[in-house]
Amino acid sequence: MNWRRVWTIAVKEYVEFSRDRRTVMATMLMPLIQVILYGYLSSDVRYQPTIVWDLSQTAESRQLLEAFTNSQYFSIKYKARSMQDVVRRIEGGEALVGIVILPDYAKLLHQKKSPEVMVAVDASDATAARTSVSVAQAIGSSLTHGMVLKELRMNGAPIPKVGVDVRARAWYNPALRQEVFIVPGVLALVMQFTMTFLSMSTIVKERELGTLEQLVVSPIQSSELMLGKMIPLITIGYINVTAILLLAVFWFHVPVVGSVVLLYVTVFIFFFTTLGMGTLVSTIAKSYIQAVQLIQFFLMPSMLLSGFIFPIASMPLALQWLSYLVPLTYFLTIVRGIIIKGVGIEYLWPQITLLTLLGLAVFTTAVLRFRKRID
């Protein structure tokens, strides 16, 4: 390994990159834009637009609706005058939830009979609907609970000390803020894309231009050429990671609980892996367009399987096994572990080891394929 030749390549890559304004802008801004978008879009299911058909029109029915509003999950936007109104708003998409209170609601309450309240939820989006349904049910049982206690007290009966007291505590993210979970994930996701894409394009572009042929005839070794190209990309990657972390901490108030040093070390292992992936793609694809398509083909399943959106534990077993082949899976666990939970190498060593092994396999294959002889 001749380090001066490596450095010659690295300097050339730096200069070339810095002169290409559009690429510089895209590389520096795209990660931040993605973090901002994901950060804002990942907010909880709240303020679901709701239409109410209140046939009771009593203090009791208003009390019920107040409970819905106070939960912050429902926002009563429309008053209906008929069932058709309710259906039309939901079908039109203006309302996601419809509440119907029957005329005898208050009367049945006073007669100590349980009146029925209908809550219809647009369940096209199952995740949001699930939240709405469980919150609605919780509101119902909480009201019932209160009424039972009141009844007992009024009758002078002793209040029974039975029941289960579930005390749920949200560790690591006590306020249950979705962005605390999502933003570190976006860091991993964005870096995977940037590193794979840049390493692919620096090689494929050189090949399409014809300059790769010229380099191949020079005394430079393929390993020196690769390393020289990777050094600037790793620098760019670290600038991106730092910018994303600053944005996460100071804009989204995502606390970085664990060791930043450990984070930066594991980021390096991940860079190594993703740069290898990009190089591998460049050796397979015949053209730039083909390489871009191939990368999508790699990155799409890797995002879906990694646990970025869908928890791995709830995947079918076959897909779980597949997810263990995806480097992003390990890196996500590492990044979330360090940033959110503040755990260190004592818990993360299996992931770090596997990511390193996977990285070595990918990188070695890439180097072997990226031989000097280009037939």
Add this chain to the structure above:
Amino acid sequence: MNTTATTVRAESLTRRFGNFVAVDNISFEIHSGEIWGFLGPNGSGKSTTIRMLCGVLEPSSGRAQVLGYDVARDPESVKLRIGYMSQGSSLWNDLTVEEHLRFYAGLFGLYGAEQRAAVEEWMSRIGLTQRRNELAGSLPGGFRKRLALACTLLHRPQMLFLDEPTSGVDPVSRREFWDLIVGLADAGRTVMVTTHYLDEAEHCNQLAFIYNGRIIARGSPEELKHASDAGVTVEILSKDNVAVLDAVEDLPYVRSASLYGSSLHVTVERNGDLVRLQRFLDAHDLDVSEPAPITPSLEDVFAGLVKAASPSGAP
């Protein structure tokens, strides 16, 4: 073996891609100080041969030595000592003239004061000192080619491989470029060059014509023009050159016929055929001048060679 006189020695060099034989058992020698022209249509095997000689592409069979090193066994020694200008670009649009020279100097192991000296020297020799900070992407075509050439010369290679170095360049720049090449050969460097321009081939000491992977003719430009099997070329003037060309080009004894400026060059197999050609022209009442024998141009020679070598066009 006299390695001082022979810079390149190819013996039965062959390269196959699958079933396709790109270079078919060719042998030749290039002597030091020669400008060796490698001519032939697109896809005839020129670039494949050069890439084998540069140690980029392994020969399927046969062997080749460049500057005494075997290209298959010791490609790295070959690469250190040659200059190679590929058909594609060797320049990056976003790098300046000076950055290119420094980059290639570094690649070939020149650093510090040695690098600065080599860069300054070549920048002035190609006349780009004034444009040292200009981006290669904004340079005119002729300057780009000269810069690319200088990039291959910084490490003072004794052997130069130039693959169509003047394609897409205007005639004045082409001439300036050839002045540089001739100067390099005069200084003792050996040059192997491929070209499509047959006027450029006149600058070469030796020529080889490759067709379908085989060398079908070789010699100096003069030898090729006067070779006994080169046929007899006559110039014909007429009012309607195209009509005459259409009439004569498929005659069995006409080896080649082509428009040449305002006249028509026709090459026939031997002297006796001239009488038959004259008779044919008279019989068909074509209004032409008396066919006048001339020295054929390289174009006539090669047009004839290709026609003779191609399976369908053979008489």
